[in-house]
Amino acid sequence: MKRVVLFLVTNLAVMLVLSVVASVLGVNRYLTANGLNLGMLLAFAALMGFGGSFISLLMSKMMAKWSTGARVIEQPSSSTEVWLVDTVAKLAKRANLPMPEVAIYDGEPNAFATGASKNSSLVAVSTGLLQSMSREEAEAVLAHEVAHIANGDMVTLTLIQGVVNTFVIFISRVVAYFVDSFLRRGDSESSGPGVAYMVTSVVCEILFGVLASIVVAWFSRQREFRADAGAASLMGSATPMQNALRRLGNLHTEPLPQNMAASGIAGGGGGFMALFSTHPPLEQRIAALNNTR
Numbered sequence: 097m098k099r100v101v102l103f104l105v106t107n108l109a110v111m112l113v114l115s116v117v118a119s120v121l122g123v124n125r126y127l128t129a130n131g132l133n134l135g136m137l138l139a140f141a142a143l144m145g146f147g148g149s150f151i152s153l154l155m156s157k158m159m160a161k162w163s164t165g166a167r168v169i170e171q172p173s174s175s176t177e178v179w180l181v182d183t184v185a186k187l188a189k190r191a192n193l194p195m196p197e198v199a200i201y202d203g204e205p206n207a208f209a210t211g212a213s214k215n216s217s218l219v220a221v222s223t224g225l226l227q228s229m230s231r232e233e234a235e236a237v238l239a240h241e242v243a244h245i246a247n248g249d250m251v252t253l254t255l256i257q258g259v260v261n262t263f264v265i266f267i268s269r270v271v272a273y274f275v276d277s278f279l280r281r282g283d284s285e286s287s288g289p290g291v292a293y294m295v296t297s298v299v300c301e302i303l304f305g306v307l308a309s310i311v312v313a314w315f316s317r318q319r320e321f322r323a324d325a326g327a328a329s330l331m332g333s334a335t336p337m338q339n340a341l342r343r344l345g346n347l348h349t350e351p352l353p354q355n356m357a358a359s360g361i362a363g364g365g366g367g368f369m370a371l372f373s374t375h376p377p378l379e380q381r382i383a384a385l386n387n388t389r
Contacts, residue, residue, distance in 0.1 A: 132269075132270065137266060137270070138266055140265075141262045141263075141269070142258075142262045144262075144265050145260070145262035145264070146261070146262065148258075148261055149254045149255075150254060150258070152254075152257075153250060153254045156210045156212065157210050157217075157218050160208065160210045160218060160220065161199065161218070164203065164220065165201050165202065166199035166200065166220040167199055167200055167201065168197050168198070168199045168218075169181055169198050169199065169200060176226060177200065180200065180238075181198050183234075184219050184242065187238055187239050188242055191246040191330060193214055193242065193245055194217075196209070196211070196218055196242070196245060197211075197217070197218045198218075199218060199220035199221075200220065200221060200222070201221075202222070202223050202224075203223065204222060204347075205222060205229070205344065205347045206221075206222045206224070207219070207220060207225055207237050207238065207240075207241055208220055210250060211245065212250070214245055214246070214248065217245045219238060219242065219245070221234070221238065225237065228343070228347055229340065229343055230339075232336050232339070233336060233339050234340070235331065236327055236331055236336035236340040237340050239326070239330040239331050239336075240323050240326070240337065241323075242327075242330065243323040243324075243325075243326025243329075244319070244323045244326075246326060247322055247326060249319045249322075249323070252315075253312070253315065253316065256311075256315050257312055260311055261308075263304075264301055264308050267300070267304060268296075268300035268304055269297050271297075271300050272292070272293045272294075272296035275292055275293070275296045276292040276293035276296065279292045280292070309372060310372060313371065313373060313374050317374065317375060320375050320376055320381065321376065321381065321384050324341075324381050324385055325385070325388050328388045329388070334385040334386070337385055338385050341378050341382050341385075342378075342382065345378045345379075
């Protein structure tokens with residue numbers, strides 16, 4: 097699992113922090129002072145859900161650099177760096193994109209793209225990938241990452257995550273309200289939510305957040321197919337992307353740091369964990385590219 101985990105983990109953390117702050121400031125008590133106000137709750141859930149998503153998006157590039165130790169190439173210091181910058185520039189021009197930042201980092205074969213918008217994006221590649229692939233294969237990987245930027249995948253994922261967050265927060269608080277009301281039935285002296293409300297809402301947010309990640313992971317897998325097809329279009333042929341994916345299948349692709357796991361080129365789990373995988377299996381991606389010839 098490689099590309100969205102930075103976004104998902106940061107998003108969940110931000111959402112939980114915002115929820116705790118809201119509880120401390122008395123927002124929960126206000127929403128339930130005279131019974132559960134579903135309209136106000138939905139507005140609150142949307143604000144919290146989309147707020148957490150967009151904060152995560154704005155932090156994505158900074159977190160990516162910090163997590164991987166990626167060094168942005170300001171002035172190429174080797175022929176490899178010159179080729180890397182020139183290749184990304186060529187692909188960005190073909191995709192009608194502004195020039196992304198180009199970075200390199202030490203590690204096993206992998207690459208990623210991130211950023212809050214097409215005008216503020218980053219393409220990074222590991223030294224291991226550059227050493228393990230031919231120039232054509234590496235260019236196909238870079239084309240895949242540029243296609244992610246061109247498709248606006250990070251913004252799309254933000255909107256999807258925002259919708260999912262909204263429902264997670266909304267349903268969690270509805271459940272928490274009824275649990276709290278049940279536990280405090282017959283107690284006419286207390287007003288507003290009790291401790292059970294806060295505990296239940298946090299537990300439900302974590303539980304429903306895990307279930308919601310299955311939905312987000314499904315969308316992520318679809319965009320991997322789109323980025324592969326985009327790479328084939330930028331390269332003028334599906335063959336280089338297929339060769340790059342086959343090469344990845346024969347390499348030890350050490351995962352990126354956990355909070356960056358969704359941002360890599362490789363990934364794809366099997367069995368039950370495939371539900372949470374942000375990448376389809378390599379064999380499916382290679383087969384799908386047959387339709388782009």
